Amino acid sequence: MIAAATPTADALVDLAIVLAAAKLGDELFKRLGQPSLVGEIFAGLLIGPSLLGLVAPTEVLELFAELGVVFILFWVGLETRLSEMREVGRVAGVVGLAGVALPFACGMAFGLAIGESTATAVFIGAALAATSAGITSAVFDDLGLLGSRAARTVLGAAVVDDVLALILVAVATGIAAEGGFDPLVLVVSAGAAVAFIAFFALGGTALLSRRPGLLHEPRFSESPLLPAVILCLVLAALAAEIGLAAIIGAFLAGMIVAETRDQHPIEREVEPLYAFFPPFFFVFIGLEIDLDALADGGALLLLGALTVIAIVSKLVSAYPAALPLGRKDASLVATGMVPRGEVGIIVAGIGATAAVIDDELFAAVVAMSVVTTLLVPPVLRRLAADDAEAEPGGRAS
Amino acid sequence: MIAAATPTADALVDLAIVLAAAKLGDELFKRLGQPSLVGEIFAGLLIGPSLLGLVAPTEVLELFAELGVVFILFWVGLETRLSEMREVGRVAGVVGLAGVALPFACGMAFGLAIGESTATAVFIGAALAATSAGITSAVFDDLGLLGSRAARTVLGAAVVDDVLALILVAVATGIAAEGGFDPLVLVVSAGAAVAFIAFFALGGTALLSRRPGLLHEPRFSESPLLPAVILCLVLAALAAEIGLAAIIGAFLAGMIVAETRDQHPIEREVEPLYAFFPPFFFVFIGLEIDLDALADGGALLLLGALTVIAIVSKLVSAYPAALPLGRKDASLVATGMVPRGEVGIIVAGIGATAAVIDDELFAAVVAMSVVTTLLVPPVLRRLAADDAEAEPGGRAS
Numbered sequence: 001m002i003a004a005a006t007p008t009a010d011a012l013v014d015l016a017i018v019l020a021a022a023k024l025g026d027e028l029f030k031r032l033g034q035p036s037l038v039g040e041i042f043a044g045l046l047i048g049p050s051l052l053g054l055v056a057p058t059e060v061l062e063l064f065a066e067l068g069v070v071f072i073l074f075w076v077g078l079e080t081r082l083s084e085m086r087e088v089g090r091v092a093g094v095v096g097l098a099g100v101a102l103p104f105a106c107g108m109a110f111g112l113a114i115g116e117s118t119a120t121a122v123f124i125g126a127a128l129a130a131t132s133a134g135i136t137s138a139v140f141d142d143l144g145l146l147g148s149r150a151a152r153t154v155l156g157a158a159v160v161d162d163v164l165a166l167i168l169v170a171v172a173t174g175i176a177a178e179g180g181f182d183p184l185v186l187v188v189s190a191g192a193a194v195a196f197i198a199f200f201a202l203g204g205t206a207l208l209s210r211r212p213g214l215l216h217e218p219r220f221s222e223s224p225l226l227p228a229v230i231l232c233l234v235l236a237a238l239a240a241e242i243g244l245a246a247i248i249g250a251f252l253a254g255m256i257v258a259e260t261r262d263q264h265p266i267e268r269e270v271e272p273l274y275a276f277f278p279p280f281f282f283v284f285i286g287l288e289i290d291l292d293a294l295a296d297g298g299a300l301l302l303l304g305a306l307t308v309i310a311i312v313s314k315l316v317s318a319y320p321a322a323l324p325l326g327r328k329d330a331s332l333v334a335t336g337m338v339p340r341g342e343v344g345i346i347v348a349g350i351g352a353t354a355a356v357i358d359d360e361l362f363a364a365v366v367a368m369s370v371v372t373t374l375l376v377p378p379v380l381r382r383l384a385a386d387d388a389e390a391e392p393g394g395r396a397s
Numbered sequence: 398m399i400a401a402a403t404p405t406a407d408a409l410v411d412l413a414i415v416l417a418a419a420k421l422g423d424e425l426f427k428r429l430g431q432p433s434l435v436g437e438i439f440a441g442l443l444i445g446p447s448l449l450g451l452v453a454p455t456e457v458l459e460l461f462a463e464l465g466v467v468f469i470l471f472w473v474g475l476e477t478r479l480s481e482m483r484e485v486g487r488v489a490g491v492v493g494l495a496g497v498a499l500p501f502a503c504g505m506a507f508g509l510a511i512g513e514s515t516a517t518a519v520f521i522g523a524a525l526a527a528t529s530a531g532i533t534s535a536v537f538d539d540l541g542l543l544g545s546r547a548a549r550t551v552l553g554a555a556v557v558d559d560v561l562a563l564i565l566v567a568v569a570t571g572i573a574a575e576g577g578f579d580p581l582v583l584v585v586s587a588g589a590a591v592a593f594i595a596f597f598a599l600g601g602t603a604l605l606s607r608r609p610g611l612l613h614e615p616r617f618s619e620s621p622l623l624p625a626v627i628l629c630l631v632l633a634a635l636a637a638e639i640g641l642a643a644i645i646g647a648f649l650a651g652m653i654v655a656e657t658r659d660q661h662p663i664e665r666e667v668e669p670l671y672a673f674f675p676p677f678f679f680v681f682i683g684l685e686i687d688l689d690a691l692a693d694g695g696a697l698l699l700l701g702a703l704t705v706i707a708i709v710s711k712l713v714s715a716y717p718a719a720l721p722l723g724r725k726d727a728s729l730v731a732t733g734m735v736p737r738g739e740v741g742i743i744v745a746g747i748g749a750t751a752a753v754i755d756d757e758l759f760a761a762v763v764a765m766s767v768v769t770t771l772l773v774p775p776v777l778r779r780l781a782a783d784d785a786e787a788e789p790g791g792r793a794s
Contacts, residue, residue, distance in 0.1 A: 009637035011460045012467075016630035023627060026617035036617065063408045063457060070409075220423035220433065226672055230420060233413035240406035272669045275623055 044286020077254015096160025441683020474651015493557025
């Protein structure tokens with residue numbers, strides 16, 4: 001070696017391994033007729049600490065994973081118009097509310113039933129509550145259904161879910177802390193979340209639909225790509241800093257940019273970023289699976305129980321709530337609400353930091369998130385197969 | 398706040414601030430008729446620890462800066478054919494060798510003259526030796542001259558420079574360490590560097606010119622973008638791990654990909670990545686400027702002396718070496734060799750870690766790199782103004 005390898009060189013190696021592994025997994029699963037994102041999650045499991053140990057879930061990889069889901073939701077926002085969200089808004093809101101309430105109640109009851117403390121039980125409930133907007137969107141995109149009414153309903157419900165789950169986490173953190181929680185803080189934060197979303201969803205789209213050339217005005221760029229990406233990062237960072245999920249900011253930014261008339265050239269330009277970052281998100285989920293902690297009967301039983309509760313409680317709550325869309329769409333919506341993914345993992349991580357979620361429970365929640373994610377694509381594909389709209393699409397650019 | 402801000406959320410905020418600041422600086426400088434990258438460096442100085450203190454040069458930002466220069470060199474490689482490099486190869490080699498030898502000798506002599514130790518003097522020489530391939534390419538690209546013979550010569554010479562400078566660093570590190578350095582290790586590493594470059598430059602381009610459809614074969618992707626980006630990251634990581642600069646791997650990867658027949662669609666797809674990452678590189682250079690350490694007469698004198706030596710020694714060595722290209726091109730080449738940028742900063746950083754470069758000297762070397770970078774674009778623009786080929790181009794996509 002001419003010079004010693006630096007931390008930057010090591011991080012570069014991690015990025016190269018993760019991206020190459022993701023695409024090998026994707027390739028293999030595509031050839032087997034399976035969905036890409038499942039191949040990418042398995043690639044993460046394979047190269048992660050549980051098996052080959054090539055790569056560990058470092059802070060840098062976590063950031064790239066976050067950028068991955070940020071660009072997924074930005075892309076989804078680009079494909080979404082506020083008017084379309086309004087159209088499904090009422091149903092999505094009911095699906096989201098029902099789809100948080102029942103899984104939360106069931107998860108909490110289960111926690112208490114197996115003898116956990118109230119704080120731990122609240123965390124289990126919160127981890128079961130939120131549908132993963134990122135995974136759900138990627139699955140619908142893979143199936144070429146991102147623009148469908150069912151997909152938009154799931155997406156709207158997942159955003160409602162995310163907000164509610166993060167509020168539940170605040171409550172749970174308060175209960176876990178010694179002093180309990182302050183209801184006033186809760187009301188203020190929930191108000192801030194709603195105000196943030198309303199302000200950017202309504203104000204931002206109104207501004208850009210009135211001045212669609214705005215993103216073209218800067219001279220630093222011939223195209224609106226960088227102004228749009230900056231808006232995405234700024235709203236994502238802002239959302240993360242006020243304690244909302246970064247992806248909500250990214251989704252709003254995409255929806256605002258979609259209001260400009262040049263939606264199509266922008267999509268073509270965002271596509272390479274949408275191809276580059278999301279694999280880091282799916283590999284990272286695989287990296288976080290801890291097979292060792294799951295390697296005994298008790299843990300597997302816990303995982304099985306959590307997974308059954310996760311699936312049944314979403315289906316039972318979301319299907320009736322989505323029935324106004326018709327039976328076919330209601331079953332697509334209910335199935336689409338099942339994948340948990342990153343929000344469940346984040347909630348469990350906060351619980352682990354607060355020392356109310358132990359290693360086994362954490363591993364089981366992560367594995368439950370992955371299992372619910374893996375089960376859904378084949379079912380959705382079958383449900384959608386009759387649908388004439390379905391055509392292959394997705395990130396593969 | 399609903400939940401506490403995580404390290405990931407903070408990193409997201411840093412990225413948003415850096416990208417937004419870079420593009421505001423770019424915008425301002427474009428409106429003033431100045432080059433973008435200078436505006437981005439000043440944006441980094443403004444938001445960095447020396448002035449506003451909004452952002453510090455963290456490891457995450459260093460990685461994004463590295464990815465920035467990696468994508469600059471990947472882009473430059475895409476625009477370069479091996480045959481064109483061969484055409485300027487001999488002259489570029491001589492320019493590179495002469496352009497390392499004289500600045501190194503002058504820097505070392507200066508170090509000894511001001512009473513520094515031999516080890517410190519060797520580091521000063523090595524920090525003055527290497528032209529920045531990243532900055533030089535960005536400047537030529539800004540002027541629409543990236544494809545010109547002069548630009549290719551500077552690029553080839555800068556690659557030669559980089560390799561030689563990193564070997565000098567190995568020597569310097571050996572001298573700084575107690576045991577001196579082992580000539581055998583040096584020969585082996587230099588051999589490995591040359592073998593790496595020759596293997597990928599010749600073998601990689603031969604493979605892809607024979608099988609131009611290779612990057613289209615994976616099913617995970619409809620376009621060759623991700624296979625190309627993976628090749629870029631893998632070669633960059635490999636180059637960094639064997640102690641070469643990551644950018645040399647990225648440049649080789651670009652040149653290999655350029656051999657495929659579908660060069661043009663790939664460039665259009667790489668463009669968004671080339672728009673996204675490089676601003677982090679230029680802002681990071683600005684972040685590293687330490688105005689406090691330069692705030693006394695002695696330090697400013699040191700900076701002035703280093704800058705004069707840096708400029709004169711490159712001009713005096715590169716101009717005669719480039720004369721076979723004619724006087725006009727020789728003056729473009731000699732001027733193009735002046736910017737130091739990242740390699741000088743990296744060398745000084747290694748010296749600081751080895752405790753042979755103190756804070757004042759480190760600050761002066763960084764500032765010298767920045768000053769040589771800032772002075773060159775206006776001069777190159779004037780020199781190139783007569784040139785009918787010149788048309789605006791660059792990263793602004």
